[in-house]
Amino acid sequence: MKYDIMLFSLPNKNMDYPGLALPTLTAHLREKKYRTFQEDSNVIIRDKMMTEGFLNDLTHTILPNIYYQNLNDTKISKRIKQIIDFYIKIEQIHGFDEIEKIKKDMQSRKYAELLSEEKSFEIVSILFKISRSFHNIIDIIPNYSSLFEDFSIYNPIEEYLKKILDNIKKSNPFAVGFTVLNIQRKFTINFAERLSNDFSGYIFVGGPDPTKFGKQYIESYPFLDVAFIKESEENLLQIMEIIKNDGDDFSNIPAIVYKNNNTIKENKIKPINFENLLTPDFDGISLDKYLTNVLPIQASRGCFYGKCKFCIHWKTYFKYYQKKPENVAKDLEILSNKYNTKFFHFTDDALEFELGNKICQEITEKKLDVRWLTYARFESKFSKDSLELWKKAGVSVIEWGLESASDKVLNRMQKGINPRIAERIIKDSSEVGITNKLFLFHDYPDETSSDLSKTIDFIDDNIRHGRIRFFMPIRNKFELLKDSQLYEESLKDYRNLFKKIWFPSGIFAIRAEYFDLNDYTKKKEMLDIFLRNMTRYMEEKNIYTTDDENITLDIICNYLSEQKIPIPFNQN
Template structure:
């Protein structure tokens, strides 16, 4: 075996991973032997089994809460216990596994026509959301493993690490984003120390792209790191191990040369549109939807928003694939994996590219349903929206951020509020489910700007133009590597900025120029009872664990009367 690619817990279990599946597809198409493991779905599927939930509820969580934790970790454990306690008292914890298995068997109607099953589904999402922090608490405390070795997490991880060692590949690679980092590094060290793996451990993904050499500087059990795109880099690294390539000729590679850490130059492979993502190693029946991820482009065509660092993820700011090749791949995936549901994960899917894509979908008479992100660009017209709908697009997650034109201008968002209103009205009339990504605390945001944004969102939700979705309650994250962060270090963008403590921390704390207590009062006043009101209307309370269910429920509601709603 040339390489095993694995990943540990991140957000969702509704859909298989794309990045590692593209790498596996690329390697196999070029004759390399590779295998993929998604331990995110393995661990979370195990978590949602009744036997493990009852053990946590009756034994582990009550005992863990007696230990000395930081306030934040204690609150995570306490919240987890309260979720389970509420479910057990109202229904029974066994119902969680029952609903999960209905979803895995695609029995969506049985879940969403039933009020209790729908509420259990929402509780299941809450468990999944909190599970990442719970896993971190479990693995990063040696005392817990010593005293609570029966917690399933250790058993499951060790089973797979042993399997990796038994296969004994040339490379074990871990794909990681920031939220996976702690678990990934813990597992990599465990692989080397407890299981005495003698092969090469490699880490890649967006987190490596942001921190590069620091991965090898601080973690001696990591042999190689790959930043930006990995398709060509992994192939060349395998060739190096096989003595058919020089180490300095492996692009995008970070490695040690004596006491020096070397970062090779990057190459952007533009042939991702010829790679068929390979999901064959994954138990797709474990995921709670049969949707698949897809990608038409990499990067962001705008790339100017000062608070964002997505432009750094890939080798170039923005590039896209050949539409004919992309649609060819979709046809293969539809047939091979028996699905017509797709989540396009592009950071940006601009109008010209989307129009070409939709023309091809329509010409080939492909019957698919899909979700995508989109900017609220001025050039989008009614005819464009109608074409997108005809091609099967049903849910658009629009990036608005703020409804204050002053605030939008201050972060170089490049969109216009009056045009946004038109776009949302037209999209709703055509049949799209509109969702708005908004947050607060952008630099120029005054109290009136926040109030204006909240009223804008509530108004468009109340008039059934936008789906109830309250991400606006999330404050700005000031991230290293963004233009806004760099500006905040030299100008008085905020009242005060506290630099990140630690080499691999990306968030900087800040104090806004405006009193945050007043902003909290505005939120408390305007959102008092709002979420509860929409829950009573049967509106599903979704988060990043369940975005494809907006597509699924919206489609089902055209033919069936459901308790769960995504529209008012």
């Protein structure tokens, strides 16, 4: 088929549910009658890899050879050895044939059958761990493609990429576009360069990573034509109209970086009309390849608070936007009916209290049978009554941003929350039946061991009282990110924050390295002891937990419990 534009999301990403970028852009392109192809290449590649045959080839041929070729590189060889050992253990205990079977059963949505039996539940958990291991493998394998030829082994990554290149060549669209997170940059750049060798149309990149590094993308990679900055629903349509009419003057297109006569041009950014956004269109995305049938949805963009000194995530968008609550409920209704699912993930940075309340009222009035996960701040407005409304409207899981339980640290972060209010909200939320999880990290500047102890005690007490589900982010050390408020303060004078600091110097670098003012060794020891004790407690109480690889599994397990289908693990 002839397409006007072809959109792709390449590895590396999770495979539990789809992203929102391509379906949102596709809805707007198709509404304007542009013939649009969209594909999540990441999930297709992972599905092809998670088969009995390929896992066997990886374990016994490909990875051992890569290991022996890298014995002088301790970092690579150690990681490869860990993956080999992990796969061998899986093969011995369960067999790769069973792994592939359970994967297909998850894709067939046999949740009640799989998640109510201990052995199959365990294998479901392993599927997500295998998918995580693919992050490393997909990064490494392209450098060793000759191994597949030497051993006459099927290479699913290369065969898929050849197919895509052939499809693009046959369709010959005006443009090919890629949505890019930082973890997708390497694969996307390599494929885009390969594509450029036999494609005369435009190559676009957009998403969070080009938003941060648009100029660097265009300067560093001459085969890229345009980088879209922040939102691109409107300017993509504008640029397509110019290309369709054989034009090449992009000077009036907002929020793009592009080349003009070998000069890099950066056009001014402006906000979009968020209320005009259409319901996402997932047609063409291989929804049957994901391990769950959860769909993403968005009620707002940006962060309504936007004051945390460590954060840069809210800068992905021009400003904070909200949709009308009735339009959010309408999106839920359309997507639920069209794609036969009741499970959703609100991807908002944080769902603001008043907006969330109004959405929940709309859902209950429409009597929508949905279950969803969302992120939220510990706003003091949350009461038990409001949380009961959220639960009634289908809220299954709330992931709260706490970061620390020390008043001193929270104040230094400019977080704007209170640990005592947070504890009260957690208690109310758990009592109405919502699963609570906490985002945390450690070692913020001037955090002492006493401050960290307050956070550890807070987590420990609430887990043991069944109010929160254990979530591992506290093991993550604070990262000083370029363009954050704290980073800007450090540029002026870091000596009251860090002992020593190394600012990022690479063109795509955003993390600064530093030495702490306080003794990190003691804090690390405290944290290691807590994590060991908590892991032991979870095992003793037979409590399962999820992480970034499989957060949507919480929604499904909670739903099964609602339906009186027993889960072989405790959920709190």
